Amino acid sequence: MPRKYGTTVYVRSKWPLMLRVKGTVILAIWWQVLLLAVYSSVVFVIHKFTDWKMNYSLSLVSVMGMVVSLLLVFRTNTAYDRYWEGRRLWSQMTLCVRNLTRGIWVCVAETETRDLLEKKSAINLLVAFAFATKHYLREEYGYNYDDMINLLAHIPKYSIPTSTQPMDWRTDIPTPLGSLQKESYQLPEEPQGKATASSIDPERVSTSDARTRRHQAKKQAIAFDFLTPTNIPIELSYYIGSYIKSCSNKGRVDAATLTMMNNALVSMIDCLTGFERILRTPIPLAYSIHLHHATWLYLLSLPYQLIANMGALMIPAVVLAAFTLLGILGIGYEIENPFNDDYNDLPLDDFCKVIQAEVDTMVATRAPVPADWIFSENNYPLANSHLSAKELSALSLDEVHKLMEQESTPIHHMNYSRPVNGNHNGEPLIETPAQVVPSVVVNVPVASSNAPLSKAQ
Template sequence: MPRKYGTTVYIRSNWPLMLRLKGTVILSIWWQVVLVGLYSTAVFFIHKYVWPMKYNLSLVSVMGMVVSLLLVFRTNTAYDRYWEGRRLWSQMTLGIRNMTRVIWVCVSETETRDVLEKKSAINLLVAFAFATKHYLREEYGYEYDDMIDLLTHIPKYSLPTSTQPMDWRTDIPTPLATLQVQGGQTSRMSEKAAQQQQGVHVSKVSGVSTTAHAETRHRRQQNKRRALAFDFLTPTNIPVELSYYIGSYIKSCSAKQKVDASTLTVMNNSLVSLIDCLTGFERILRTPIPLAYSIHLHHATWIYLLALPYQLVSNMDEWMIPAVMLASFTLLGILGIGYEIENPFNDDYNDLPLDDFCKVIQAEVDSMVMHRAPVPADWVFSENNYPLANSRLSAKELSELSLDEVHNILEAEGRPTVHYSRNENGNMHEDAVQSLNVQAAAGTEPVPSITVEVPAPVSNPPPK
């Protein structure tokens, strides 16, 4: 069932922003705020009944300013990644649109095979968008409902991915019978595979034991990652595979002389743009915020929140508890927002709605190829097309005239002229008289002239 993304929830919700829960980080930080509240309560009771605390911790105030600056930097850095992901997706959409237009309009058709090749290549462009979405979400495989119909005829290369650390990867072919799917269930083994694997406990292929593969699969399962490739455990880079087939189609068009040199350049540049966007996505995905910075920021935030009750308890008494909880809600909320938008390619409420983006691309491409490539003769010489602004003849009627007659009509349109005159009774203002004389087309009534009088501003106002 498709979920509602952040933009959709934002538009359809009737609740004011301050009362909304979906799309916020409250559900992920509420227990931390409660923990700080319980800690502040314990500090208050110790201050009241055990040991009065009258500390003047000016260092806490200075530390609060430093923590605030660090949190702002953290959020800005995360949003830069979010915005960069959106910019790259728009650039990828531009490349898909341009290549679809060039293939459908500029590639010539001489037989039925040409139309089928064009439509198949355009389908691969749509599949490129869906495959990129799954690839960025670390969903490796071909059997996804939104793109399986577009890829059933494509051989599977199973190229290694660039979005996983090397210690998670294995390039050794592994039968599906030995893979464990989510939930701990083992796929059924065929009789032939069972006979081949019977009595084999530890076999090595290229120096890598099956024990290492089992550990790798267990690690992936723990991290909620799935490998859905047909015959390989290695997650596949499907967008790169598709680029090979799209490139082969471009080469075929060039070999068959179906396109000219300029069109071929546009197609190659669009394909390069798609790969460039894919590489930019990988850069965002594989370049997280440095771990030392994130850990230090968490340490500084929690040290500040845990030291804040000791500074406020002597002045605010029991009101210190909600004050500290409010401060923790603010700081931990900013920290959680930065962590959530750091990777904009997931399917959370605050991530980019990649599903909607892909559906928009598919709808645009489907509507474009729904009709044959437009021919200028079909839409230029129409009875409803009046190409000359001041002519009452349609393009179809004008096409029956000679070339000289059409040029004479264009020259007769003329340009508006402006005449200035001064008032004879005084030097109070100027009348700008604009006369627009238009010569109509041959055989039609002249268009009446238009005169507009615009008074000039008064330079010397009369004395009162």
């Protein structure tokens, strides 16, 4: 099923791309194209039915067309660079989450139930970091969103000021409830008239409600204690860092893994800072305004350039030019901020769900123990040998080395496969369809026709 928001134009549809409207900027520019069509029609009527001829030879229009085209190309490339940079940073953050999950689940020792619960709780914060980053970049501030409330309900809140809004928009003093407009939620009255953590309705906030509220100008934030909008990902990094330090103090992790975990956490903060850089560094306003002015001046001058040679065909020609130029301008504006939930923005919802699914799958079973999978009856580590790893482990070290020396002798084929008739002792093997190991044949050049074969053959 295709998503309803936060996706690209490549969704399931029976219509070809040429006939699609969803995912395009047509709905945003249609009224501008219609306005230019009416304007061109007025110019044609005046030229056709009055003595006021509108066929001005404006050679400057041709020059302006080239300049506007170059400006639009630069505008689109700049916007796409921001889009691609956001995708690259999110991939880097996903890599860090994966590495930290692997380091915590596999490399951190556990000796009692408390250790296991600490590991699982720390990994849950990694998943919450991804969801909190998504909401943070969409200016959805709060802890009660339905996709992360269960992961954050137990931790204290710092209410760290956000970096996605100007300082002039923020306050450092808790706001009284009386000055806040009550919207879709109801707050119980307190005797002192002040907001406290216990007075907040713990009801979850769905992401769809959050999107509706974000477009309302009255109040965009739902901070935990009605302080300034909070930077929840930074808060989570403190708790993740405290767990890593606890593992170091208790000696549960080696130095190499500890360094990897700290580096991964630092890289996650670096990605978050990169997201903020993209969000808080739009295309300069003067450049955007000038580009709009130049584009509209060109389109408004175009009818006078074409009416002499094209007549009534000038109207569809102007409409086509307006659709093309305004469409490119609208695309650049839409992908300039790739973190919203429009069709052409990054599908952050799916990215977060992928991270959660991977992490949940990883921690669904205990961390793998090498002895469980190396010394399996289905593992035949030596080529052209019918001895499994379990059987080889019963031999002496010298005997195994001799077998490996024989394996290194050039032969026609090296077949890594389990025996068909039985093991080395002639005992039948129990076939388990789910554990059948496929054969891998490696061709090796023949050095000599008299080369000895392995003992197993």
